[in-house]
Amino acid sequence: MNENFEKYIKDLSPELQEKARACSSPNELLQLAADEDLEIPMDALEAVAGGCTKKKLTCPRCGSDDIRWESASGSGDYTYCGNCNYIISSNHAS
Secondary structure, eight states: OOHHHHHHHTTSOHHHHHHHHHOOSHHHHHHHHHHHTOOOOHHHHHHHTTSOOOSOOOOTTTOOOOEEEEEETTTEEEEEETTTOOEEEEEOOO
């Protein structure tokens, strides 16, 4: 895991931190986020993916592999499912 991942999980409960650290793939982290109703920033997904999110991701809600990334000017970036529109991760601009 890298510094961005640790920065993301520092505000989670100790139990959720342990679960997040146990994730070995972006899909496992996405499933944890869906199960716990959390938003996962893209840099945390990259940390689990070893610095690359080019691996095939699937939506934790519907299982679709139609994962899309958008950059909304002024409001940050987000990743969502093109099938069910579930927001998988977001990086809100400050």
